[in-house]
Amino acid sequence: MKILMFIYCMHCGGAERTTASLANEWVARGADVTVVSIESTDVDFYPLHPAVRRIALNAASVSPGALAALGANFERVRALREVLRELKPDVVLGIMTVASVLAILATRGLPCKVIATEHTHPPMLPLSRTWQQLRRWTFRSADLVVALTGDSKHWLEKNCECTDVCVIPPPFTLPIPRLEPTLMPDAVVGRDRRVLLAVGRLSEEKGFHNLIDAFSSIVSTVSAWDLVIVGEGDERPALQKQIDDADLRDRIHLPGRAGNIADWYERADLYVLSSRFEGFPMALTEAMASGIAAVSYDCDCGPRDIIRHGENGLLVKEVGDTRMLAEALQRLMLSDVERLRLATRAAGLRESFSLDKAISLWRDAFVAAGVEETRRVGA
Known part of the structure; x- marks a missing residue:
């Protein structure tokens, strides 16, 4: 099978990681796989199997106005269409909204099948009115649409009038690959400390300001514990000021991004997800699969697909409620027995x-999209 995956860039992120994982696995199983990006390969983060063909359109730009943006996207569609005519893939996967829309437009009239994918919960993704309309117009003509959760599937069916939507959670592998940069836990926290771990981009939607407030409110009752938030982003200055103002620099750490996240899962005693919303929280899945008990806000969308409250973790119903989050964290921090029980089931x-x-x-998705039929007729 010839598979072409089209994505804006292959920088560090959940959708990019999923793209690399699938591409590498499909190639290992004998498929012909190409990853095409709008942005250059200079920002690539996740390693690809040597057999994965990598093409960059080098068409990323910031357009000064609507007309320029229209022209830039027309050029992207044209460039992608040239690649499709040359490689003749059986199926094209658009990765995330913008790439999916452009992929659907580029495949018009070509014999290949096209699958659109969403990697976050659509109503939580900030899109311009134009892109919202384009998604609504184009997604219904895709051969298949793939969502990460049932909530996203229902939204797409209702708001984009998509009739063929399936749910495929992002995959993960154990052991988790170790990448650069390396950031060892012992360089951040002492071996005698217990670690409450959070992982993610330091951005507003991750809700780390609420997490810091929650931990600050119980810090005196959990004296053996430190909070470590692994990640990088624009919110670093604000979060660091919040920590400094609470005089908790010795108890709350922002060490930066770590490619060796498996070492952090091994070191952590409890995992927490404080996001306002998610597409599908891979770090939460990985942490739990690594045998860590977890507490998460019951945000849209993803955590409720992973955590069964009271069985393999705890869900905090009121997203953004720092008191409820603090109570759930304190409950597990002070009970080794319950924490171990949840970790074992996680x-x-x-x-x-x-x-x-x-x-x-x-x-199954390829079959549903008619890819096998396309291959039989020689596309």
Whole structure:
């Protein structure tokens, strides 16, 4: 099978990581895979199998106005269409909204199938009115649309009038690959400390300001614990000021981005997700599959697909409520028995969200999109 995956860039991010994981696995299983990006390869973060063909359109730009933006996207569609005519893939996967819209437009009249994908919960993704309309207009003509959760599936069916939508959670593999940069836990916290771990981009939607407030309110009752937020982003100055104002620089750490996140999962005693919304929280899945008990806001969307409250983790119903989050964290920090019970059951996610299961679901998706039929007629 010839698969072409089209994405804006291959920088550090959940959709980019999923793209690399799927591309590498499909190639290993004998498929012909190409990853095409709008942006250059200079920002590539996740390693690709040597057999994965990598093409960059080098067409990323900031347009000064609507007319310029229209022209830039016309050129992107034209450039992608040239690649499609040359490679003749059986199926094109658009990765995220913009790439999916452009992929659907570029494949018009060509014999290949096209699958659009969403990697966050659509109503939570800030899009201009133009792109919202384009998604609504184009997604219904895709051969298939793939969402990460049932909530996103229902939204797409209702708001984009898509009739063919399936759910495929992002895959993960154990052991988790170790990448650069390396940031060892012992360089941040002492071995005698217990670690409450959060992982993610330091941005507003991750709700780390609420997490810091919640931890600050119980810090005196959990004296053996430190909070570590691994990640980088624009909110660093504001979060660091919040920590400094609370005089908790020795108890709350922002060490930066870590490519060796598996070492942090191994070191952590409890994981927390404080996001206002998610597409599908891969870090939460990985942490739990690594055998860590977890607490998460019951945000849209993803955590409720992963955590069964009271069985393999705790869900905090009121998103943004720091008191409820603090109570849930304190409950597990002060109970080794309950924390171990939840951690043991959390490890069962290794099978639920395994790469093998994701590949099987994608195989079904290709059949549903008619890819096998296209291959038989020689496209």
